[in-house]
Amino acid sequence: MAGRGGGCPPPCAGAQPGQGVGAERRRRQQQQPEQQQRREQHARAGGGPAAPPRRPRGAERAAAMEPGPRHRPAARPRCPRRWWRRRRPRWALAAALLGAALALYACLREPPPAGAGAGPGAGAGAGAGAEVSVLLWWEPFGRPRRAPDCRRRYNITGCRLSADRGRLGEARAVLFHHRDLALHGAQGLPRAPPPRPPAQIWVWMNFESPSHSPGLRAFAGLFNWTMSYRADSDVFVPYGYLYAPPAPRPFSLPRKTRLVAWVISNWNEEHARVRYYRQLKEHLAIDVYGARGLALAEGGVVTTVSAYKFYLAFENSQHTDYITEKLWRNAFAASAVPVVLGPRRANYERFIPPDSFIHVDDFPSPRRLATYLKFLDKSKPNYRRYFAWRKKYEVHVTSFWDEHYCKVCEAVRTAGNQIKTVRNLASWFES
Incomplete structure (x- = not known):
């Protein structure tokens, strides 16, 4: 069958004239009368029956392999290059599959772009290398402070801290100090417009004990994270x-x-x-x-x-x-x-x-x-x-309040886009 054997299927496209089976047969027929004439001349000269010419060693095997009507020629014509390409479809398929697998592996290893999947209010995103914007809604106890340099003091990078409420829409997290929250009440919280971005994290921040934290039950289901001295807080900052x-x-x-x-x-x-x-x-x-x-x-x-x-x-x-x-x-x-x-x-x-x-x-x-x-x-x-x-x-x-602000930045960058809600703030904190 063509494509399975060692040679090309006859006739082989591109073969030169005189190199086919028919040409070899005609050459042998032309040589036969000349050989017969030499044998007759030798017999008339008294040399007996004409002996066949002596063949070199191993010629018998070569003669048996000489092409005849039922044999292919000894020297096969070389297949054209395009036939060679057709004879290895399995190799081509294997190479193609290997190339596709390597391309898929490279795509899976490539990190997503910074901020991928971040919703509104995520700022530049929370991925590694992205800057996180944190807004302080109230300065604790009404005492303004200069924003700390988180990188220099705590080796925390990518933090942008602000007390400017005009940046509410771009803030990835908003901090609410409980003592000031209790003082101003729910009416002091941000109101629409603009609406609260779905990916924005509202952080309840408190470092007083439950005995000195009034009004906890009024804020159920309002915050996403807690930050306090308790080890089971979302952002744990001990004294x-x-x-x-x-x-x-x-x-x-x-x-x-x-x-x-x-x-x-x-x-x-x-x-x-x-x-x-x-x-x-x-x-x-x-x-x-x-x-x-x-x-x-x-x-x-x-x-x-x-x-x-x-x-x-x-x-x-x-x-x-x-x-x-x-x-x-x-x-x-x-x-x-x-x-x-x-x-x-x-x-x-x-x-x-x-x-x-x-x-x-x-x-x-x-x-x-x-x-x-x-x-x-x-x-x-x-x-x-x-x-x-x-x-x-x-x-x-712990340094109040610089370390707390920087820790929130670090927590937001680590958590990515994980959002949850603190359903019952009072029952957790008073436990």
Whole structure:
């Protein structure tokens, strides 16, 4: 069959004259009379029957292969190039399929253009390399601030922060501070026109405890994200945290000349911290600074507290994850051992080592706590154990409010176009 065998199907297009089967047959017929005449002449000369001419070695096999009426010629005519192309359709098909597969693989690996899929209000998009616009609807507590340089301070790029409400339509996220929201009410929120862009993220921002966050139930189903000190917030920004530096620096404990300090600005006899203080001071001398006590030394809280061995890090209310600057700045940054009153010990241990603080719940009464603090005052090795964690960790105190704004930018860039709604803000935050 043509296209399957080793030769071309006869007749082969493009063959030269005299190279076909018929031409070979005519040449052999012309040679036969001349051979017969030479044999007759040899017989008349007495040489006997004319012997066939001697063939070289291997000629018998070659003679058997000589072309005859039923054989193809020994030298096949070369096929034209176009016939060769027709004989390899499988190779051409395989090459075409391979090329298509490589093209598809390259398309799948190519990243989408920045901002692809972003809806109105997405600004330049939330992809890597795209700039994110964040609008602050109210300056917290009505105090204007200069927009921070997120790249220089926190290595967060692509953030454009503004308090200009004229940029509402282009903002990818809008921040609403709860204390100002409670003050102005729902009528202070953006109103149509323009309509709220479907891809715009409204972020509820609050760093007060539930005990000092009124009006939560009025804002159900209004916000997309939450930002607070709670670890389960959409944007988690704690008051501080510990981190392991690349090369730990040696820790040097400041000289301690006093025993216990407490700094308080909001004095309320109904607070658990004030009630506990009144019981503790009956067994232990405590220096109080702030509204009801001594004036802070020049340099502020950290400079003043660094001279004390212990600091009362008492929160104004007790709620999940509500661990404020009273621990991170007033105690840790001042190198004083914190005596904490807030959420349960297990909650503290989610963020700090168990041997870095003293919890009031560890003792059955304020009197027993006072006895233990006096013991540590006299036992230097036992007191220094509360600083063992300093060999591994450094303290970061969150900067209000610059770090919060930049963290929102970072969260928006990471989340892309994910949109959700906080259905019941109060039940979550008060839990």
